[in-house]
Amino acid sequence: MTKITRKSLSIICLLAFGLGTLKLTAYIPSPVFAQIQSEAPDSLEADRLSILGDQLEAASRYREAIESWQKALRLYRILENRKGEGKVLVDLCVVYRRLGQYQKAIEFGEQSLVIYRQNGDLNGEGNSLGNLATVYRYLGQYQKVIELNQQSLAIFKQNGNRKNEAGILNNLGLAYKSLGQYLKASEFYQQSLAIKKEIGDRIGEANSLMNLGDIYRIQGQNQKAIEFTHESFLIFKEIGDRSGEGNALGSIGNNYLNLRQYQKAIESYLKSLSIFKQIDDRYAEVGTLNNLGAAYGNLGQSPKAIEYFQQSLIIAKQIGDIKSQRTALNNLINIYNTLGKQQEAIEFRQQLLEITK
Structure with missing residues (x-):
């Protein structure tokens, strides 16, 4: 078996996925108001669809x-319900x-x-x-993210x-x-982390612990990083946050x-890949497939490594993720060069040139 030089294979870190997302609390009409006969049927239906979207x-x-949410959005716009419209637009942005x-x-x-600026x-x-900052982070536009x-x-x-406030500090x-x-x-x-512990925000606490673990990983303190990340994993598992579990495992x-x-x-x-497939998190799936390729490459199992890299590439193309491509x-x-298969390496290099134009 040909062993791939460790430094020649790049991994994709999963820490940022799903972290610090800020969403508005869903508006749930109280039973008292729901019984009022003068309530417009479309308004009740819009609220029902919005809540159903949250549950899904x-x-x-x-x-x-x-x-x-798309059905709810159409109704809110007909009703000129700006609050409901804004909430659903945020939901759609996040998903x-x-x-x-x-x-x-x-x-x-x-x-x-x-809408929110118009409404004050x-x-x-x-x-x-x-x-919006979270989206730009995935696009790699970090100065825009900070702004x-x-x-x-x-x-x-x-x-x-x-x-x-704690969520935004995390995102910064x-x-x-x-x-x-x-x-x-x-x-x-x-x-x-200090604010999240103070207010009892368990999911936020887990996110911050995992991100601190990532800093230790980057600085080469891997055992300390594992300790922080395992602590975050236990919190995610306790509260049933599947995306968080997958990120921590990655x-x-x-x-x-x-x-x-x-x-x-x-x-x-x-384990991480299984979770991301279950929840249809394509971006995280791309990163995990790539990282599996890197692990198998380092074990000298080149066919397995190539298989995972190609799966990662296919999905990255499907979702338009240029960085992961x-x-x-x-x-x-790198792996084809190491194997002495220059023709295959040239073909992939041509693809790389095409997306970097």
């Missing part, structure tokens, strides 16, 4: 959630981001921002800014919204981490990969 999303049935359809996510996020709804405005998050942070500090940490400013990233994560896998414990890395990645293509080029 919570069950990770994203496509069905979109269908329900399209999770599905890797970033331009659609931006479109809905910008629409929600316009500061919390809604802060949420929309934060959600939008700083605007959002100022609003939540002004309003005393501690939970959302993610942006600075992506820029390689790890000390600054750690400072934002610590601020976020992060643990990355640490084992760094420690050259490749079988343990593969075990974590396979580049990673998968570079890994395929």
Whole structure:
């Protein structure tokens, strides 16, 4: 078996997936108001569809959630119910981001921002800014991310919204981490974690723990990173956050990969992949498939590595994830070069040139 040089294969970190997303609480009509005969039937139906979308999303049935929210959105617009319209637009922004359809996510996020600004709804405005920042983070536009998050942070500090303030601090940490400013990233994560513990935000606490673990991983302190990330995994499992479980398992896998414990890395990645397939998180699936390829490559199992890199590439193309396409293509080029298969390497290099034009 030909063993692939570890440094030649790139992994995709899963820490950012699903973290710090800010959503408005669903409006649920009380039974008293629901019984009032003068209530417009379309208004009740719009609320029902909006709530149904929330329930479907919570069950990770994203496509069905979109269908329900789209129906609710049409009714809210007919009724000129701006509050309901804004809430559903935020929901659509978040779910399209999770599905890797970033331009659609931006479109809905910008629409929600316009509505909240027109209505003078500061919390809604802060949420929309934060959600747009998250989308731009996935697109790698980090200065835009910082700018939008700083605007959002100022609003939540002004309003005393501690939970959302903590979420934005976490997202600023993610942006600075992506820029390689790890000390600054750690400072934002610590601020976020302190607030989340103070207010009893368990899911937020888990996110911050995992992100701090990622900083330790980057700095080569892998055992410490595993400790932080395992703590976050236990919280995600306790509260039933499947996406969080998958992200934590992927992060643990990355640490084992760094420690050259490749079988343990593969075990974590396979568990993570199973979760992401179940919840239809295509973006996270792409990263996990790539990382499985890297682990098998380091074990010298080139056919398995190629298989996973190609699966990652196919899905990355389907969802328009250019960054992950580049990673998968570079890994395929490296592995074929190592195997002495120059023709295959040239073919993938041509694909890489086409997407970098």
